[in-house]
Amino acid sequence: MSTTPYDAVLVLSFGGPEARDEVRPFLENVTRGRGVPPERLDEVEEHYQHFGGVSPINALNRELVAALRRELTDAGLELPVYFGNRNWHPFAEDTVTEMANDGVRNALVLATSAYGGYSACRQYHEDIARAREAATERTGGAPDLTKLRHFYDHPLFVESVADGVRAAREKLDAGHDARLVFTAHSIPISADETAGLPDEGGHRYSRQMAEAAQLVADAVGATDHDLVWQSRSGPPQIPWLEPDIVDHLDTLHGKGVRAVVVSPVGFVSDHLEVVWDLDNEAAEHAEEIGIGFARAGSAGSDPRFVRMIVELIREQVEGAEARTLGSAPRAGVGCNGSLCAPGCCEPPVRRRPASS
Ligand SMILES: CC1=C(CCC(=O)O)c2cc3nc(cc4[nH]c(cc5[nH]c(cc1n2)c(C)c5CCC(=O)O)c(CCC(=O)O)c4C)C(CCC(=O)O)=C3C
Numbered sequence: 001m002s003t004t005p006y007d008a009v010l011v012l013s014f015g016g017p018e019a020r021d022e023v024r025p026f027l028e029n030v031t032r033g034r035g036v037p038p039e040r041l042d043e044v045e046e047h048y049q050h051f052g053g054v055s056p057i058n059a060l061n062r063e064l065v066a067a068l069r070r071e072l073t074d075a076g077l078e079l080p081v082y083f084g085n086r087n088w089h090p091f092a093e094d095t096v097t098e099m100a101n102d103g104v105r106n107a108l109v110l111a112t113s114a115y116g117g118y119s120a121c122r123q124y125h126e127d128i129a130r131a132r133e134a135a136t137e138r139t140g141g142a143p144d145l146t147k148l149r150h151f152y153d154h155p156l157f158v159e160s161v162a163d164g165v166r167a168a169r170e171k172l173d174a175g176h177d178a179r180l181v182f183t184a185h186s187i188p189i190s191a192d193e194t195a196g197l198p199d200e201g202g203h204r205y206s207r208q209m210a211e212a213a214q215l216v217a218d219a220v221g222a223t224d225h226d227l228v229w230q231s232r233s234g235p236p237q238i239p240w241l242e243p244d245i246v247d248h249l250d251t252l253h254g255k256g257v258r259a260v261v262v263s264p265v266g267f268v269s270d271h272l273e274v275v276w277d278l279d280n281e282a283a284e285h286a287e288e289i290g291i292g293f294a295r296a297g298s299a300g301s302d303p304r305f306v307r308m309i310v311e312l313i314r315e316q317v318e319g320a321e322a323r324t325l326g327s328a329p330r331a332g333v334g335c336n337g338s339l340c341a342p343g344c345c346e347p348p349v350r351r352r353p354a355s356s
């Protein structure tokens with residue numbers, strides 16, 4: 001028996017549809033009140049319908065949950081693992097209600113994002129608060145929920161991403177000569193400016209991303225690499241982080257680059273934005289312009305990644321040392337939706353609907 005004050009773990013993720021008729025309601029959940037134009041939604045709906053309406057993300061998370069259960073058991077930590085999402089079934093509201101009904105009182109939360117920023121961190125704090133409110137309304141109480149920290153620079157995360165790069169290189173004739181390109185989800189420039197704390201100068205999202213890319217590049221012995229963006233959303237008049245991976249392929253081609261390895265370091269699994277935006281769009285474009293293309297796998301359920309999660313849990317349970325390779329302030333921890341620090345990752349200002 002362990003003596004941990006914690007009694008469960010919640011894997012908290014983005015969620016994705018698993019049937020054709022789930023796509024539109026899922027997209028409406030994701031974009032409610034966010035000013036994403038309907039034309040963009042139509043386009044993204046097609047990406048999902050291309051795969052029969054099934055995003056890989058839930059299945060990948062279920063695999064991760066299964067692997068985490070095994071790893072916790074092996075580590076002698078008796079913590080049941082639950083799974084809930086922000087935007088689709090199983091919704092975090094329902095999962096936290098189930099946890100309350102099961103008698104869970106004090107759980108740790110792994111959000112499936114390695115980074116800071118509004119979408120990548122603060123929104124998960126908001127999900128936690130919302131899910132606890134729902135559980136409280138339905139059952140009269142909710143477990144305390146403590147979110148684990150950012151892990152973009154954890155050596156085991158870096159190693160699992162680096163291995164993906166090594167495997168992708170093997171698929172290319174150019175191998176080690178292929179240009180190493182990292183991608184992450186673009187966000188509005190204004191959201192990057194307010195990522196982290198004002199007194200650290202903002203930009204925590206893009207800075208952590210740059211550090212993660214550098215750490216992986218070092219691990220695979222790459223002397224050069226680029227960090228570019230993918231999956232831009234939102235109205236065209238609002239500036240987002242650039243360049244986009246597809247445009248960047250043209251730039252590299254113009255410089256005489258013959259092959260690229262693309263590593264989606266900004267994501268922890270090969271979900272729909274990876275398989276569509278990279279394996280379809282970017283790979284097709286690379287073929288059109290005649291440069292070699294191999295996509296590196298993300299952390300997924302890599303054994304080192306799963307071991308890393310157990311290390312993050314041990315940091316909270318036993319005060320185990322936090323292994324970090326980067327220089328950004330360690331952050332991301334909060335209880336019951338309280339932020340890492342006041343004023344951290346302020347949400348972007350949104351247009352409000354005209355009041356009646
Ligand atoms: C930083 C970041 C991450 C990484 C951190 C994390 O992983 O949490 C992430 C992950 C993901 N984003 C995903 C899907 C979508 N994101 C959208 C829209 C947006 N993402 C944004 C940011 C991020 N997104 C933003 C600023 C928007 C604009 C709307 C808004 O201000 O909130 C839209 C709307 C349609 C469109 O693309 O326009 C969809 C469908 C999926 C699921 C894929 C699957 O189903 O397998 C995942 C994992």
Ligand SMILES: [Fe+2]
Nearest residue numbers: 119185231273
């Ligand atoms: Fe997204």
